[in-house]
Amino acid sequence: MTISRRTLLGAGAGLGAGMLSACGSNTGRGSGGSGGVRLAQWYHQYGEPGTEQAVERYAAAYGKAHVTVQWRPGNYDQQTAAALLTDSGPDVFEVNGPSLDQIQGGQVEDLTALLDGVRDDFNPAVLAPKTYRGKVYGIPQTIDMxxxxxxxxxxxxxxxxxxxxxxxxxxxxxxxxxxxxxxxxxxxxxxxxxxxxxxxxxxxxxxxxxxxxxxxxxxxxxxxxxxxxxxxxxxxxxxxxxxxxxxxxxxxxxxxxxxxxxxxxxxxxxxxxxxxxxxxxxxxxxxxxxxxxPVGAYGAAVSARSRHKEAAKEYVKWLWVERTDDQEDFALGYGFHIPARISLARRAGKLKSGAAADAVRFATEHGHAQPLxxxxxxxxxxxxxxxxxxxxxxxxxxxxxxxxxxxxxxxxxxxxxx
The missing domain is CATH 3.40.190.10 (Periplasmic binding protein-like II)
Structure with a gap:
């Protein structure tokens, strides 16, 4: 296994100038389009087979923009930190954060409105480190514990x-x-x-x-x-x-x-x-x-330097708030993780009994994440x-x-x- 979701529970990688070359890019094309808007979406390289194909499939199903998925090996945290300072970075990106520096520096968009009506359904332990002064800057995807x-x-x-x-x-x-x-x-x-x-x-x-x-x-x-x-x-x-x-x-x-x-x-x-x-x-x-x-969660964030910030936010809401079937698929179809939504974790068949059900209960009742x-x-x-x-x-x-x-x-x- 090269890199897996478990890395987010370790010490964070140092941030700084880093590799900006596009690596392993793949494209998912929507059939429609909001005036031909194109969005670049970045993921770190998962070690679990099928994950890359899954995120390409999600992107291809989106009809309001053309979404290009980039699968990025190497020091992903360093890559994204450097890219957020340029105009050539992603519109939407997966992040073990965002970090406090990125939030205070105005490098990521406020996504609070995307959670209207469902904020309480996200596990509070993993939502808290993505929240600063009451505003949410990352939408949790899946939970590792x-x-x-x-x-x-x-x-x-x-x-x-x-x-x-x-x-x-x-x-x-x-x-x-x-x-x-x-x-x-x-x-x-x-x-x-x-x-x-x-x-x-x-x-x-x-x-x-x-x-x-x-x-x-x-x-x-x-x-x-x-x-x-x-x-x-x-x-x-x-x-x-x-x-x-x-x-x-x-x-x-x-x-x-x-x-x-x-x-x-x-x-x-x-x-x-x-x-x-x-x-x-x-x-x-x-x-x-x-x-x-201990719990942790990668999240979806939007770059403040995106030329299509509102379209990017709309896509994030579609994928990580509205598309609950895809969220459950991402958590349990390629490896073994807990959906970030409490309601999805409770309904998932693979998590309903035995040690898996115990793990969900532990994460819900006793979970703590590294503070922002x-x-x-x-x-x-x-x-x-x-x-x-x-x-x-x-x-x-x-x-x-x-x-x-x-x-x-x-x-x-x-x-x-x-």
């Missing part, structure tokens, strides 16, 4: 129940660890890369508060992150697996009893393990804790500290004090950016 997989038989044989709290997870991982099997796999780095802010949300905190401040300036944050080091120190974590956390092979091969991975892995896990697995959100920690599920105000600089500071806490046993209190200072300064900076 992460969760904890576990082997039922391994837990049953060890007399361990599926963990509902972080303390239970730490204890279960220790009990399940033997000379041949590790209790838990959070990635080959011990979880520093993939977990991000999820443990903070599990403690009842957040990365950024509703009023734009660091959301983890609280003793509970240090207590929770310290427990992640306990997993590492207990040697309960699988490290050095043949494939990293996004691939379920460690669980399937019996290298670990529990593994953190994504919804995309569910069909493979179900095929190979049958009923011998279950799924859980990241478990709650502390008296104010709550289960936590959480900038790359804030992410880097937090990520570095988390790695030192987990792997090196650095003081959680000391590390978090430094991160709070850096993040607070960064949030102050973006609040004063015009």
């Amino acid at each position: 992460q969760m904890l997989y576990y082997r039922r038989s391994m837990l049953r044989d060890a007399g361990v129940r599926a963990p509902r709290t972080l303390d239970e997870l730490v204890a279960a991982a220790r009990t399940l660890t033997s000379s041949k099997v590790k209790g838990l796999f959070l990635g080959n780095d011990g979880g520093a890369g993939v977990l991000g802010g999820t443990p903070l949300y599990a403690a009842g905190l957040s990365l950024v508060t509703d009023d734009g401040k660091a959301g983890f300036d609280d003793p509970a944050a240090a207590r929770t992150l310290g427990k992640l080091h306990r997993l590492y120190a207990d040697k309960s974590l699988l490290l050095g697996a043949p494939a990293d956390w996004s691939d379920p092979s460690a669980l399937l091969q019996g290298l670990t009893a529990m593994q953190w991975s994504g919804l995309w892995a569910l069909p493979q896990v179900q095929k190979e393990l049958g009923d011998d697995f279950g799924v859980l959100p990241f478990p709650a920690d502390g008296p104010a804790g709550r289960p936590a599920v 105000l959480w900038t790359p600089a804030a992410q880097a500071a937090y990520q570095d500290a988390l790695s030192r806490i987990i792997k090196d046993g650095a003081s959680p209190e000391g590390e978090l004090r430094g991160v709070v200072r850096k993040v607070s300064a960064e949030l102050e900076r973006v609040r004063h950016t015009s």
Whole structure:
């Protein structure tokens, strides 16, 4: 697989001047036309077979404009960031964002009106990072999410129940660890890369508060992150697996009893393990804790430099608001994802039972996405500290004090950016 939707749940790529050469372009032509209007639509390169043909088919069905689909390999975020500064970029484009800089810089159009009457039907966790000062700048397409997989038989044989709290997870991982099997796999780095802010949300905190401040300036944050080091120190974590956390092979091969991975892995896990697995959100920690599920969504946006902004908005509304059958097809026809619309997620046949239904419930009830105000600089500071806490046993209190200072300064900076 080259690039897949799961990449949006990792750290964002750096933005800057980048590659502008058109790569892998394909065209879908509408049969009608509003005065011959032509729209260029960009997608990042999906690794799931059939996705490219599907988006070409959607574009070809649109009768009010000629829509040209460009399938763009490489560093897509960098490509779009550079293209938005020129007159040769796309009219409509898929984006893991838009970013705060793009919104504040006036590079993307306000799409709030497109959601009139249906805004409440979009999963609020993924709509929030595409919203700035009450205005929506991207229409979520599909949701990806992460969760904890576990082997039922391994837990049953060890007399361990599926963990509902972080303390239970730490204890279960220790009990399940033997000379041949590790209790838990959070990635080959011990979880520093993939977990991000999820443990903070599990403690009842957040990365950024509703009023734009660091959301983890609280003793509970240090207590929770310290427990992640306990997993590492207990040697309960699988490290050095043949494939990293996004691939379920460690669980399937019996290298670990529990593994953190994504919804995309569910069909493979179900095929190979049958009923011998279950799924859980990241478990709650502390008296104010709550289960936590990281979610993310690529969205459709409109460039402010488009010569056909209103036509582009009309097309986005047609495809990502009105065409619910296409939205369900895009989510579940080529890979395994959750439609961004709550009503579609509830009605989709593939998501109505078993672990898939559990995943939809987790994402709806416990989902959290990386906040719009959480900038790359804030992410880097937090990520570095988390790695030192987990792997090196650095003081959680000391590390978090430094991160709070850096993040607070960064949030102050973006609040004063015009």
